[in-house]
Amino acid sequence: RLNAISAVNKTTSTSKPLNFLEEKPTDLFGCNVFNDKVMQEHLPKPVYKSLKRTMENGEQMDPSIADAVASAMKEWALSRGATHYTHVFYPLTGLTAEKHDSFLEPDGRGGAIAQFSGSTLIQGEPDASSFPNGGLRTTFEARGYTAWDITNPAYLLENDNGVFLCIPTAFVSWTGEALDKKTPLLRSNQAIHTQTSRLLKLLGHKNFGRIQNFAGVEQEYFLVDRNFYFARPDLYLAGRTLFGAKPAKGQEQDDHYFGTIPKRVLAFMIEVERDLYKLGVPVKTRHNEVAPGQYEIAPMFEDSNLANDHNQMIMSVLKSVAKRYGMACLMHEKPFAGINGSGKHLNYSIGNGDFGSLFDPGETPHENAQFLLFCAAMIRAVHKNGPLLRSSVACASNDHRLGANEAPPAIMSIFLGQQLTDIFEQIKKGDEVTSKAKGILRVGVDTLPPLPMDAGDRNRTSPFAFTGNRFEFRAVGSSQSIAGAQLILNTILADSLDYISNRLENLMYGENWELNDAVTKIIQEIIQEHDAVIFNGDGYSSEWAVEAEKRGLANLRTTPEALPALNTDESVKLFESFGVLSKRELDSRTSIFFEQYVNAIQTEVGLAIKISRTSILPAAVRYQTELARNCLNMKELGLGCVQGPLTTLTENLNGLESAANELETMLTQKHSDEQEHAQFLCNKVLPVMTELREYADRLEEIVADDLWPLPTYQEMLFIK
Template sequence: MDKLSNVFGENVFNDAVMRARLPKATYKALKKTIEEGKPLDLDTANVIAHEMKEWAVEKGATHFTHWFQPLTGVTAEKHDAFLNPMDDGTAILSFSGKELIQGEPDASSFPSGGLRATFEARGYTAWDCTSPAFVKDGSLCIPTAFCSYNGEALDSKTPLLRSMEVISKEAIRVLRVLGNTTAKKVIANVGPEQEYFIVDKKLYDQRKDLILTGRTLFGSMAPKGQELDDHYFGAIKNRISDYMKDLDTELWKLGISAKTKHNEVAPAQHELATIFTTTNIATDHNQLVMETMKKVALKHGLVCLLHEKPFAGINGSGKHNNWSINTDDGENLLNPGKTPQNNKQFLLFLSAIISAVDDYADLLRFSAANPGNDHRLGANEAPPAIVSIFLGDQLSEVVRQIVEDTDGNYLSSSKLKIGVSTLPDLPKDATDRNRTSPFAFTGNKFEFRMAPSSGSIAGPNTILNTTVADVLSKYADRLEAASDVDAEVDAIIKESLKAHHKVLFDGNGYSDEWVEEAAKRGLPNIKSTVEAIRSLVAPKNIEVMSKHGVLTDVEMHSRYEVHLENYIKTINIEALTALEMAKRDIIPAVIKYSTSLAESINAIKSTGFDADVTAQGETLTEISKLTASAMKKVKALESAISTACSKEDSYDQAYSYRYDVFEALNSLREDVDKLETLVDSKYWPMPTYTELLFHV
């Protein structure tokens, strides 16, 4: 491997490359566009496009593509060759500023929630110059936003970019009143942690459910799971280590700061974390991380599973969204300092976040909602569906004393004495960590732990940025009109914390007691994706998103329809796959084994010997009963699908898929999983959990 520092970013048209290759005037103009939003004229764009093309061709690129993120949850790209034929039979390589700035994919073929019909196909992609272009698979990839012919956002990037501008605007207003005259903008930064499973491709290819749905629809628990806690942070197997090394290298080439890798709690589960960067770039990078994970795995004869719950009975996968806000001159606005009780700026921003999470908990819950996450939230490895905030002992005490208007002692950082003379004293944080909290303060940032492993982080961060900005805008209005700013700051902090401290909870989020307590506090407990989607059309949520120009009423309603449609189609595919597996693979295999067992019993009896066939008979009886029950449940699942499909309203249909189809599928699984434990392994038509989880 080349020197690591040379490998990092080698396939990215980053700032260093632009500074070296672009004329000084062009480089300065582009930087003004990136940093200040200044418009970029076509002549400048032509110069940038030419140098970008020359650089990309040197990297082996033959095509360019506008790389965008439609509402499918994955990325999209349409490739055009640099090659252009001439009249004399020769060809030249060209790439214009117009081609760089704007593309035109078919907008009707992507989810639009009614914004685009089949006969209204025109859509546009617009260059997002704040996220650097890169070369991948022989093409120059240009990060772009995607919108309709009428300008509505059809992607996840556009509202995210809007939300970043909004939180910067409102946070700067607050900082100006507080006396900060140097910061020009506030930047939302994110460091996502990505969990995933790895299985052998030969075994994967034998599982129709994994191929079509990303999760096992059937499967009895292996004799060993995660109960010994021996996989978490354990030694990485050689085959997985080789995969991780190649994955790191490919990500580093794309300028993605893959930093931490380790085994996760469940067998065959792992995690990769990247270093903080701007929310926009972090979102682009995370999409590339997921794509690269899958590609590199195939080269090693492996398959990467990003579904939130590919295996029942063991931990599922999430994506921890570590979010902070910083000024462009390097100040972390969520750094409490050594005495947070005296840090009014920190307390003001903390109050804004607490208020936003409390007021818009339903929107935040929606941002973590997808069919896969319904299996995961509330289980042992994931936070509950109730949105609450963990602050830790020190900050919780600060908040309590502000709310109750009392004084007292505060916890502070100290040294942890281990009791072994050769070991150093360790700095001890002022607060512990809480893995059961959906939204936890972790020193100088918040960790949103609910996000689904397969989803884009654009959604959670768009909502965080916008709702916090909304609260900050109200604070700014009051502060700008105040005659005594310092007194007004105190009043805002106290009023906000008194009104919203009910969302704070430092205890065990898995306990039944918390569910009861949360209900008493009036905190929403939105248990499924279907109910969560309704938050998109709640009047207060439409108002906050449209007020700040992040998503209009029309765009919110379109996303409501898109997410309902996605849920319906996902559960329908799972149900149809389960039916096909049950009817064509599993039940025929069980019948074949039952026949063999019956023939064995008859053969033994025909010998005339007084042989005891009680065990065989009991097994055959149990298998026969379960087979008959499974066939009834197959018919029940077919009926549930038919009932759901007959619903005309999209919400009613999604609700029926959740509470009729989904439950019927789970009921069928119960019988099939019991059958798996009784049928001879030679007859069972697919790899088991033992093989999938431990044969890598």
């Protein structure tokens, strides 16, 4: 540990500062992407046009153009120094997977040629047996296919080992079932397009482009010096510290949040941004976060499929660049107990170039009515499907965050801000929906008062906040893929939009209602039934948990409690009716997520036992021996000795040992299935882990500093 501290001081790091005079933004941004400009230059016109139609309107791809596209991609990649191509996909581990193949193929005459055909572009066959499939594919049929996701551009990944052409793909089993995060996201995009278009047509719109759903992802992370990182097996194996006493100085003084960015970190950030610009990721903001050693990066919002790929790239670039600067980038939701955790705020909206965001109030009464209707749809969606939405962010690491008085609570509610809440209240109460009485807002006739932009900033305690022209889902964990949350938001919103369109058709065509009156009536009905989900108060307060229960809102605190909602009869029906996930796919996903929970906790428990026995206990015993010897010596000299520390030390040492033994016994217990196993770990094992930690952390406060083996919180958080 002491060596690690002195090694930190020797770290030097400089980067070439980014300078838009020398590196022109237009040359830099997207220079490694097979983007529109490159395609136009390299593709025959008809091929280019056909490809664009598929990319922009989601039309079926014409298979006959694949060879031409592949050949253009190959030429471009080779001209930029690429040696390999890889289908990039997103298995259910939440990570990014790649399989590299060389462009080089023997020509049969002793030489070699560069090969890359249309069929290798469209489809790949990685050895899929090592990726989780939850029963969808037994190992003897270990075939899984990667299929080119034509809507996202291919790109070149450059690193110290060379240049690779990366092709974004979906990953499916040989029976066509989704084995990844992207496939159902793409299906849910289709559902949003279909249902939103249907409603917009009923509202009188004609001739508009494909409806998209957008994601703007704020990514939080920690940076720790690598010398400390490798001295903490818990950090590099479990992603978080399993031990560590509270530092003398915490985050109370907020001096980090408002402080300047440390030099090494700034150099790192600049290089991250340069790498991401090249990949066409529109990074926009960088800043310190609340906790010492914590930072945030956020790109501009994009189409959700692209934003998802880009978020995965951001996470890998952060990690790899951190290494170059002698640091480790921690994505875990709670690397340090008692210190703020990291989340991923998912800014969510739907719309397109014709409409902008459909969650934007707009200026005319017509736009306002439409806005209120889409807002009402979101309110209904979150109220009806709170537990399902909660399940999308359930994982072992995020359990440390949700509900821990710094991240949103595990109760799914919506923050609307006072003004918008008042407007819905008025509509709710208005008994005469077309009332012309003064002061009553007439939907579709009056204009809304201007709503404050980013009203959400004033309430950081809500898991789902309206922020002026979008909703911000703040419960996603920093290590998670956004795809899970995004596809559930899409599906539950599509369901509400479908409901609204049906109701609108009934009122207008069945009962001859005027459009405006029908819209008002539907908003009114929705608010009357679903306003229990609206909450503008302090989500951290204990009163809210009580109040939420009265309102019938679920409070699912842990993963084993939250996951089952993903696979209820109701959820299956919902996902199947919009073609997002089938029963078999949901079974497989639920089982994988439980398995991941079990694996994560088991790894942690195993590590905790090992570290306490092989690092903490020996240090404590050494100190105990020193104290005991000192006591004996003092007695021999006829002097009294200070017994206090020896007694406290011995008590905690004994406690540590017996907690470790208890954990070890618990790990040998047999279980009927994954779900029961997860519950056992959560309810029985985790409390003993906490106990073990308490003994260890007390020991850290007693044992002589020069004997303590693990880098401490203050060292990891404050030494840069």
